[in-house]
Amino acid sequence: MIRLSVIYPNKDNGQFDFDYYMATHMPLVATLYAEYGLKSWQVDKGTSMSSKMPSEFVAACYMDFDSMDSLKQAMKNKGGEVMADLKNFTDIEPAVSFGELLGQC
Numbered sequence: 397m398i399r400l401s402v403i404y405p406n407k408d409n410g411q412f413d414f415d416y417y418m419a420t421h422m423p424l425v426a427t428l429y430a431e432y433g434l435k436s437w438q439v440d441k442g443t444s445m446s447s448k449m450p451s452e453f454v455a456a457c458y459m460d461f462d463s464m465d466s467l468k469q470a471m472k473n474k475g476g477e478v479m480a481d482l483k484n485f486t487d488i489e490p491a492v493s494f495g496e497l498l499g500q501c
Contacts, residue, residue, distance in 0.1 A: 397435070397497040398467050400459045404488045405452065406442060412454045413485040414441065421481055422457070428474040433466030434459055454488060460497060467494070 404412060418439065426437060437459045442451030461467040482490075 398461045398464050399495045399497045400461065400467055401493045401495065402457045402459075403491045403493075404454045404456070404486060405491060406450055406454050407488055410454060410488045411486060412488060414455070416485040417455065421485055424481060425459070425478055428477055429459070429461075429470045432470035432473065433462035434470065435462065436460045454486075464494070 404410075422437065422439065426434065437457060440453075440456040440458075442453040442455060444451045461470065
């Protein structure tokens with residue numbers, strides 16, 4: 397299983413619309429990537445244990461795909477549509493990484 401991680405770093409005056417993200421963007425992503433092996437997704441909202449140490453990220457999304465090939469096909473064929481929607485909920489450029497899922501409980 398391959399995991400795509402999309403992390404929106406916390407930045408001064410950065411805007412992020414969680415309502416739009418959860419109600420519109422993630423269902424769009426799920427629909428577009430389903431035919432390419434998207435198995436599941438999760439979203440985290442950054443929180444902090446102390447006002448003196450704000451979270452390093454505003455939001456993070458984790459998407460699990462069957463294989464690297466299926467992820468590549470999803471991004472090649474539908475990635476442009478997904479990226480075009482970013483302007484509708486944020487002005488923060490996300491950090492993107494890929495990993496092989498070795499275990500979970």
